[in-house]
Amino acid sequence: MTTALEAILFDLDGTLLDTAADMGSALNRVLADEGRAPLGREVAEALASHGSRGLLEHAYGAEFHDRKAELRAAFLRHYADAIAVETKLYPGVAELLQALKSAGLAVAIVTNKPHALTEQLIPYYPELAAIDIRVSGDTLAVAKPHPEPILHAAKALGVAADACWYVGDAERDIMAGRAAGMRTILARYGYIGPSETPESWQANHHIDQPLDLLKLVQNTTFS
Structure with a gap:
């Protein structure tokens, strides 16, 4: 039964x-802070369910593991600043x-x-x-x-x-x-x-x- x-x-x-657009924007702000090129919206749409870790790991590759805490803090700060724009x-x-x-x-x-x-x-x-x-x-x-x-x-x-x-x-x-x-x-x-x-x-x-x-x-x- x-x-x-x-x-x-x-x-x-x-x-x-x-939430993909706003998460993607936060990622691109982190990249922009370091003079790096932005990633397209399709990246955020594919990886948003994996959170900040998934997005940052995609963008930074092996470098992410050496800078995990720093990059995640930057991402979360930018995301919190514009969390419900789109x-x-x-x-x-x-x-x-x-x-x-x-x-x-x-x-x-x-x-x-x-x-x-x-x-x-x-x-x-x-x-x-x-x-x-x-x-x-x-x-x-x-x-x-x-x-x-x-x-x-x-x-x-x-x-x-x-x-x-x-x-x-x-x-x-x-x-x-x-x-x-x-x-x-x-x-x-x-x-x-x-x-x-x-x-x-x-x-x-x-x-x-x-x-x-x-x-x-x-x-x-x-x-």
Whole structure:
């Protein structure tokens, strides 16, 4: 017998919010500070789910490992200074969240974004600010792909893990959700790079736009 769905947990970047442009701008400001050429938006769109580390490692290569703390501090400073210039909700997210609320489903956010940046960004989007349970990358001692942040959110909601779905756009999201015993939904519209193989991640379902999730919610007894 399938456990009844009670809650849906979401990744943030690449799932609820399109943050690539502002993250890419922060990266290019770091590069500009050092007289280096900027990188195109397609780089940020492919790597935004990998956060500052992924973006900086792509831009600096082996040099990143020798300057990790310095470069990351510069990136985070620039990002915090212009965190919501071009960032926007993905089309359909506002309607999706309202529909889930109307259906009586609990919702939480579980992201690897640092807490300070998560809490700086969320208030710009009232639909997200209304979500009380938010677990960030440094809320606990571990982050995704470890399942504990997702389990922590479920516990905060008072919902059993197997009564939750987890929605994200990165392999670590699917790994974390599977390890937590949750049904996993891959947001294919998010930040999936051309070299990645999402078909191998073993998500239970894929969606091509946020509102596709409602079609799955309408039938919670699939195998």
